[in-house]
Amino acid sequence: MPAELVSLLWLAVTLAGYYALKPVYRRHPRWWTSPLLLVPLLLVVLGVIFGLNYPDYIRDTHWLVLMLGPATVAFALPIWRHRRLIRENWLPLLVGVVGGSAVAMLSCWGLASLAGLDEDVRRSLLPRSITTPLAMLVSGEVGGEPDLTALFVVITGVAGIALGELTLRFLPLRSALARGALFGVGAHGAGTAKAYSVGNEEGTVSSLAMVLAGLLNVLLAPLLARLLH
Amino acid sequence: MKTIHFHHTTHGPSLSAMRTLHARMRLLAHRRPQAALVLQVLLLTLFWYACDAAARRLHLPLPGSVLALGLLLVLLAARVVPATSLRRGADWLLAEMLLFFIPAVMAVWQHLDLVRAEGPRILAVILVGTLIVMVSTAVMVDLVWRWQRLRREGRTHAR
Structure with missing residues (x-):
């Protein structure tokens, strides 16, 4: 054939x-x-x-x-639709995104070193919590392999759907804000899809947290690359 | 019939060409929702493509999709683009996002050696790491949220 x-x-x-x-x-x-x-x-x-x-x-x-490109653009609409939620809760959101991204990078590097993974695998793992197109960009910047990163991002997504469910069951969270942010920061788009099935507010917060965490990572990537050098 | 009437009221002669386009999109969405969906997805894709090309050409540090996302938010805030005329297309793109990830997973086929050598360890790092990220993010957000609410309540009690 x-x-x-x-x-x-x-x-x-x-x-x-x-x-x-x-x-x-x-x-x-x-x-x-x-x-x-x-x-x-x-x-x-x-x-x-x-x-x-x-x-x-x-x-x-x-x-x-x-099509992940246009899909990323489409996040503008839910963000716009829920602008009031964002305006009223910008502080917890900011803390979650900045803190969560820092924990993601540090825990990833620490765990990967502990597990004795190869240098380029470690570098490719770093941006695995953020959305694929941005993760591949960051990966190239910090000396990883964008191809591998895409794979790790997706594994994180599937794992995040399961782990998020588990976290919600065992962690007494009061706010929809926290329930949404954990999916967005921890498991990007796949987590966001899951967050929407938990609730509309959770889904919105998740998509916003995902976009902000991704942006933060892209902006910090050159700094990170210099640190790892 | 109600919607047709609605269109006549917003369809004044003084409106700009842009507004007329949006009115047409709403009419299309009402009459042929499927066609409106396809058209809206196409518009979002074209917008992304243009921004991607611009970001590349100008050597911007931002990826095209992020530039497009930011620009679209600005256009929505400036009321140049009403959210209703892209809603269907955007919702579809977001709903089908998992489909767009699938071919990316198949990259595993090219890295079977790595999977055999380090697969279980990589999986462990991802699982433990993701759990740590999720729990710490949720706890941080919840704490700040509770602290903010307590402060707000305190302020209203003080009055």
Whole structure:
């Protein structure tokens, strides 16, 4: 089969798998029913059977990844819609984003060093808590591999859906602000999708925290690169 | 019928061309919601593309998507773009975001050696790290929020 046809087929399988498995997640929203886990699993199984060649796979599906750009722009609308919430709670939000980002970087570096991971894996892990397009940017800046970072970001997203659920169950949080911020700072877009299923206010706070944490990381990346040098 | 009437009232002759475009978008959203959705996604994509190209050309330190997000917020605040005329498209993009992540996960196929060698350790770092980030973020936000509320209550009691 010609390579063009193969990549088109993989795109079709990705789309079909996603739309077939999405209702499952809607009915039982758990971390192990997330399309972010089930669809890649399905693709890996098919890949093992029929032989998957990554360049062939990504040739047509990279259009989907590109759509993360417009999706990032789309965050402007929920932020605008909830401007009052932001104006009234800018202090706790700021503390959560700045503090959370600092904890993310420090804990990541500490844990990765403790686990004895390679230098470039450690550097690629650093921006894993922020949204993919920004994380890949930061990764390049601090000397990581953007490709690996994208993967770590997504794993963080799936893990974050599960861990966020767990945290909410065991941590007595009074405010929707805290419930939203933990998803946005800890698990970027995937967490935000989960936060919206907890509540509208949680989802909004999460999307805002995600965007702010991402921006903070991008702005601080040159400084971080110099520190790690 | 009610909506048609609404359009006639906002559709005065003194309105700028931009406003007329938004009125048309609202009419389209009312008559053919699917077409409006596609058009709005297309508009957001074009806007992102233009900002991305500009950020590259001008060597801005910001990525194009962030520039576009900021600019769109400015346009919304200045009331140049009413939020209603992009709502459908934006909601769709955000709802389908998980789909856009899937091909990025498949990059794992290229790093199978690394996964075999360091996979479990990497996974442990991500899991423990994410838990630490989530708990500390939530606790910090909740503490500041409670402190702020106590202070506000104190102030109203003092009066």
